[in-house]
Amino acid sequence: MPMHEANRMMRLPPYLFTIVDGIKREVRAKGVDVIDFSMGNPDFDPPSHVITAARQALRMKGVHRYSKWDEEIECNLRRAIARWYYTKFGVELDPDKEVVPLIGSKEGIAHLALAFLNNDDLALIPSPAYPVHFNGVIMAGGILYNIPLSEDRGYLPDLMSIPRETTRLSKMMMLSYPHNPTTATCDLDFFNRVIHWGHDKNIIVVHDLAYSDIVFGSKRAHSILEVKGARKFCVEFHTLSKSYSMPGWRMGFAVGNRDILSSLVKTKSYVDFGLFRGVQQAAIAALTGPQTYVKRIVGLYKQRIDYFVDGLNRIGWPAKKPQATFYIWSRLPAQYCAFTSMEFTELLLRETGVAVAPGTGFGEQGEGFVRFAMVVPEVRMKVALGRIQEFLKRKV
Numbered sequence: 410m411p412m413h414e415a416n417r418m419m420r421l422p423p424y425l426f427t428i429v430d431g432i433k434r435e436v437r438a439k440g441v442d443v444i445d446f447s448m449g450n451p452d453f454d455p456p457s458h459v460i461t462a463a464r465q466a467l468r469m470k471g472v473h474r475y476s477k478w479d480e481e482i483e484c485n486l487r488r489a490i491a492r493w494y495y496t497k498f499g500v501e502l503d504p505d506k507e508v509v510p511l512i513g514s515k516e517g518i519a520h521l522a523l524a525f526l527n528n529d530d531l532a533l534i535p536s537p538a539y540p541v542h543f544n545g546v547i548m549a550g551g552i553l554y555n556i557p558l559s560e561d562r563g564y565l566p567d568l569m570s571i572p573r574e575t576t577r578l579s580k581m582m583m584l585s586y587p588h589n590p591t592t593a594t595c596d597l598d599f600f601n602r603v604i605h606w607g608h609d610k611n612i613i614v615v616h617d618l619a620y621s622d623i624v625f626g627s628k629r630a631h632s633i634l635e636v637k638g639a640r641k642f643c644v645e646f647h648t649l650s651k652s653y654s655m656p657g658w659r660m661g662f663a664v665g666n667r668d669i670l671s672s673l674v675k676t677k678s679y680v681d682f683g684l685f686r687g688v689q690q691a692a693i694a695a696l697t698g699p700q701t702y703v704k705r706i707v708g709l710y711k712q713r714i715d716y717f718v719d720g721l722n723r724i725g726w727p728a729k730k731p732q733a734t735f736y737i738w739s740r741l742p743a744q745y746c747a748f749t750s751m752e753f754t755e756l757l758l759r760e761t762g763v764a765v766a767p768g769t770g771f772g773e774q775g776e777g778f779v780r781f782a783m784v785v786p787e788v789r790m791k792v793a794l795g796r797i798q799e800f801l802k803r804k805v
């Protein structure tokens with residue numbers, strides 16, 4: 410009997426990263442040494458005090474049981490998040506009503522869409538974007554209105570370009586700065602404009618602040634909640650995956666409007682049992698412990714970026730240094746401009762073993778670009794640059 414996936418699943422675009430993963434497997438099976446820049450998957454170890462806290466937690470009484478919202482450890486975690494937030498952004502949060510721990514921010518973003526979108530509800534989603542921003546909407550049955558982001562506007566959405574009727578019918582808008590994949594940042598003035606734009610509309614503004622710590626030089630990432638009035642209709646997502654190199658631990662959180670968050674908690678209560686207590690204890694240690702680690706890895710990412718971007722430019726692939734995130738968002742080399750980003754990614758991977766993320770994996774507006782994640786040590790970058798240099802010398 411043929412099994413048919415739900416219509417909403419068939420509406421999802423092909424998950425290009427799964428396709429790239431498949432090609433990686435194929436190439437590896439042929440004995441090629443793959444150098445993988447394709448996923449934003451930090452390769453540093455988390456802070457040692459975090460590992461220690463997790464180890465100790467494994468011996469705690471009751472650690473292996475389902476966790477509960479009102480028990481001590483979860484209350485402590487929510488308090489730790491609120492304190493971290495205040496220290497970082499000067500934003501005061503009620504830990505019981507305005508903070509929700511998540512099994513990674515990706516999970517939370519997808520469930521938020523499920524909590525609020527009816528079939529055919531509109532959501533305003535910039536393109537390119539981190540895939541769950543649009544795929545979450547599609548899985549919830551919603552309809553995407555793509556706001557194109559362009560380099561000449563600093564990859565900020567032009568809110569005035571959205572037709573009035575579209576805005577009226579939209580239930581949700583997604584933003585994320587520092588931005589994956591373009592690496593763009595925004596200042597507080599942009600958030601002021603967003604709040605001014607949204608205050609008289611019935612729209613939830615979601616801000617994904619995954620890269621709040623990965624900023625360079627004098628730049629600073631802002632919370633949208635720093636703007637007066639934002640709490641009336643905004644929620645913000647965070648993750649420990651990037652700042653503390655804990656992607657596999659699955660720990661994130663959402664903060665902001667209590668009513669929106671209460672619907673998120675309700676949705677989650679039907680599908681999950683919260684975070685493992687060992688992970689909660691580790692998260693408390695990460696958020697309340699010394700933050701020197703964060704500074705150190707930001708420095709290391711910057712070193713990698715400088716090394717790799719200088720290398721790309723030297724071998725004839727023009728690239729720019731980002732002000733934030735650990736990505737390089739780069740146009741395809743000129744001689745490959747007739748290729749789609751997916752065709753180029755596949756060719757590069759098959760011919761050199763260097764894996765990148767195709768721009769269209771982040772939506773239509775990502776066409777013509779690829780993204781390198783700086784999750785590879787410099788010795789391996791050197792090898793990759795050598796292979797790319799040979800590749801670029803070949804006839805197309």
Ligand SMILES: Cc1ncc(COP(=O)(O)O)c(C=O)c1O
Nearest residue numbers: 513514515539589619648650661
């Ligand atoms: C913008 C953005 N949001 C969310 C995530 C996912 O984070 P988590 O590991 O907390 O699910 C990522 C991961 O790359 C990301 O780039």
